[in-house]
Amino acid sequence: MSLTVRKYDAVVVGAGGAGLRAALQLSEAGLKTAVLSKVFPTRSHTVAAQGGVGAALGNMGEDNWLWHMYDTVKGSDWLGDQDAIEFLCREAPGAVVELEHYGMPFDRNDNGTIYQRPFGGHSMNFGERAVQRSCCAADRTGHAMLHTLYQRNIRARTQFFVEWMALDLIRDASGQVLGVTALEMETGEISILQARATIFATGGAGRIFWSTTNAFINTGDGLGMAARAGIPLEDMEFWQFHPTGVAGAGVLITEGVRGEGGYLLNKDGERFMERYAPNLKDLASRDVVARAMATEIKEGRGAGKDGDYVLLKLDHLGPEVIDKRLPGIREIAKKFADVDPVKDLIPVVPTVHYQMGGIPTNYFGEVVAPANGNPNSVVPGFYAAGECACASVHGANRLGTNSLTDLLVFGKASGDSVVRYLAANRGHKDLPKDAADLTLSRLARLDSQKGGENVSEVAKEMRRTMQAHCGVFRFPDMLVEGVKKIRAVADRATRTEIKDKSKVFNTARVEALEVDNLIEVARSTMVSAEARKESRGAHDRADFAKRDDVNWLKHTLWFKDGDRMEYKPVTLKPMTAESIEPKVRTY
């Protein structure tokens, strides 16, 4: 079967914040670029980010990127690579200013500068007290950012392939990446998008869990494609549970609520975070707050008739502050919790929110994998940025606001790297003969499957397993059992069946292909979590309650083939700053 081959200088997969920021670099450099997205760009999940983008602008008082760097390293529980973290924090102010120049409608101070609010884990002077570092547009920062970036891309005449789903990565025998295969959803046609450089900006995969703040589209497509192509996934055991998802609905309530002065209460009306984090209290790191909430609930101090949530109080901020700074939250609380936060408490629970791990990259956005004894050998032609990538700046726990900083800084960096790479490497390499074989065999299998597994049942089983076996608190027997169960689900996922065989906008087919990606993410998560015998950041084990820097100050690398594991050292040496030595983490 011969497929249409479209040739580009660069292909970007994903049009959320990272993809759009990368695309801008490529379009403005005059490269022939194709940006593929499963959804119209402004529907990407960056749109749902609320609280702000972190950058040490110092608009509200003294701030310093070194302090931001310290907070990020500490937030990562020392698993973040300090060269990448230095790059992130140093580049952040410039990235935010640039976005403002593009037209981003940031909130403003009286002197006309960008308004910044306090956020969890962000401090001044190396942990002394809270700092105001989160640059925001009310509680719709992601929406404002995504639209601004899309608008700038309209100006730059970026070419979008909207509602195209990338299916598999194309690599030649040397391992070089030469593009992707893709499905045009409207027609059902499969094409090859051949590229001299390929950037993945496919976002996270929170949909592997039962309860998540993530959108339906967050199915880890980039991770699935990378894993199938033999690229390892890094630090997949680290998943952030956001402290404040609306109980039952899972919808996000920004940490900005606590940044603006809101706080958490247990059923007795006690502000319990004072016990767990005496200094930063409700603005401690997310892993710390989520564990405290889960502990309160576990020990019988949860609210509600089943005692299964805690309460977020913000009525004391007054309607003016709420309507000015947190209007979206008021809307969400009314719609999804039937409460009005100007007078009521919001029921909240820790909810899966963010994937700290991903496709391993360096801080240039180049994908790296072990080869010839080098754990960080560059995979030629392949780049990744944003939530799908692991640079690693978030380590074992991401600080609030750093996801948006990440996608701006590394979106741009990956774009710049591609521009440099293409200037030095001209011409397309030949596609291997089997370039589309994997994709075509997966599609043929799916279309001809008889007596197979129901797609949504398989997905539900995966989500239930992840939620029960790999949650806020992790137990050795549950993890061992979880690995068995998730392998069984993965086996079922090889026999999914769809009834709908139409060519036209077949979302049943899309959902089945998404499950192929989700299951790789789920398996890598469970296997990596079972293997890591310590507690660090978001990974909390009952049998190894402490961080173990002697044995576990290292990154996990999971390979799909046989669930093979490797480890690689954490980079403790920054680019120019002094190394921040591991120490006990308190807030």
Next chain:
Amino acid sequence: MLFRVYRYDPDKDAQPRMQEYNVQIEHTDRMLLDALVRIKEMDDSLSLRRSCREGVCGSDAMNINGKNGLACITKLVDLKEPVELRPLPGLPVIRDLIVDMTQFFKQYNSVKPYLINDDPAPETERLQSPKDREELDGLYECILCACCSTACPSFWWNPDKYVGPAGLLQAYRFIADSRDQATAARLDDLEDPYRLFRCHTIMNCTDVCPKGLNPALAIGKIKTMMVKRSV
């Protein structure tokens, strides 16, 4: 709960039809989208767009009991049975509840929906007073769901020539931005019997906006600016 859903797959169907679904609603099902997910589990051939499920991505706009809205923030308890679901009116149907939005986005693009400021960029942010920033409230929040434009009879008749409420709201979002320098050119572009002046203040746009925005007001402000500069 009883639903009647517009079905059309050009691969199979000569004509569109309405299909009935009787859905067992569980206590955790709050919004219309929750019910649609259950229908999709019963019948995987129903195609619709959806993503964020919290009313911010703009994917799942459809015509719900005769009125445009977002499935993910439309409460089931507020719906009269049988719930009739159709694709957004006025745009070509690709399949089932999925419409072709090419024309809608063409109009959006036509207003140059990006900041135009040709001064050399300063080292820091361009300053903007809180009062000037407030001018953007009620404008920048648009999610491009197309509920408004596809509820507008003027857009139905002239989708190729009339910008429509969503596009005009964005045009005004940049006109109103103190940092933008292209106001005159933006007004010139809209000074046209169709692009702006097909708006007959029918107000359907404002009535249906799921985000509570007021495109009609923004259009009125553009018209006022046109009048002011002509005297």
